[in-house]
Amino acid sequence: MAYLELKGIEKFFGDLRAIKGIDLAINPGEFIVFVGPSGCGKSTLLRLIAGLEHIDGGRLMLDGRDITDLPSSKRDLAMVFQSYALYPHMSVFENMSFALKLAGVDPSVIKDKVERAAKILNLTQYLDRTPKALSGGQRQRVAIGRAIVRAPKVFLFDEPLSNLDAALRGQTRVEIAKLHRDLGATTIYVTHDQVEAMTLADRVVVLRDGVIEQVGTPLELYDKPANQFVAQFIGTPQ
Ligand code: ADP
Ligand code: MG
Numbered sequence: 681m682a683y684l685e686l687k688g689i690e691k692f693f694g695d696l697r698a699i700k701g702i703d704l705a706i707n708p709g710e711f712i713v714f715v716g717p718s719g720c721g722k723s724t725l726l727r728l729i730a731g732l733e734h735i736d737g738g739r740l741m742l743d744g745r746d747i748t749d750l751p752s753s754k755r756d757l758a759m760v761f762q763s764y765a766l767y768p769h770m771s772v773f774e775n776m777s778f779a780l781k782l783a784g785v786d787p788s789v790i791k792d793k794v795e796r797a798a799k800i801l802n803l804t805q806y807l808d809r810t811p812k813a814l815s816g817g818q819r820q821r822v823a824i825g826r827a828i829v830r831a832p833k834v835f836l837f838d839e840p841l842s843n844l845d846a847a848l849r850g851q852t853r854v855e856i857a858k859l860h861r862d863l864g865a866t867t868i869y870v871t872h873d874q875v876e877a878m879t880l881a882d883r884v885v886v887l888r889d890g891v892i893e894q895v896g897t898p899l900e901l902y903d904k905p906a907n908q909f910v911a912q913f914i915g916t917p918q
Pocket of ligand 2: 722723724
């Protein structure tokens, strides 16, 4: 059975039908990448899954449970945004532990979880620093760390690398792939960059104007693009 299932998902912004009846079944532990040109609905679809936008039609199932109307905080998902809004006055440790502290988790358990996440992300020696003292790549890793400590069932990434320079982007991409191998959590990753999509994904979902054009492994998309749009999008570096 699918772990995360989208059934006829719809989203309107006024008269704009931004998401048009999307069906998708995601397997447990899968790394799914949503790819497509700017404005095609990638972020909206991710935000609908995260519970940050109201779903106007269709149902969303997680592990056999209907979560369509569940508030974001109860969905057991963690989202990492493009603009990693860290708390500037807090240390890296405090940034990473904030959600757990709010949830009333025992301080010794928090310490253990944060230290383990920091180790995975190579942040151990930065735990006492504030974000100001970190590089862009390190800050993005703190944002990822904040998601990891919550041990969510599903990770959602919205263009997490787009504020990094090319070298850091490559490096962080490798780290995200490693993270997925280590944690094995179901992941949905949004990008407009097909190189990112093709290197990270188990399966790629190509979106255009709120519709899925094709779902397949990177190889399937290369070998058998469903139409001209997919062929052109996959074949033309952005
Ligand atoms: P992508 O992430 O693929 O670039 P988005 O999901 O951000 O695309 O946007 C999909 C469409 O929905 C676009 O036409 C965008 O202008 C529109 N849209 C997104 N968010 C809103 C909003 N809050 N209000 C009105 N229109 C929106
Ligand atoms: Mg977007």
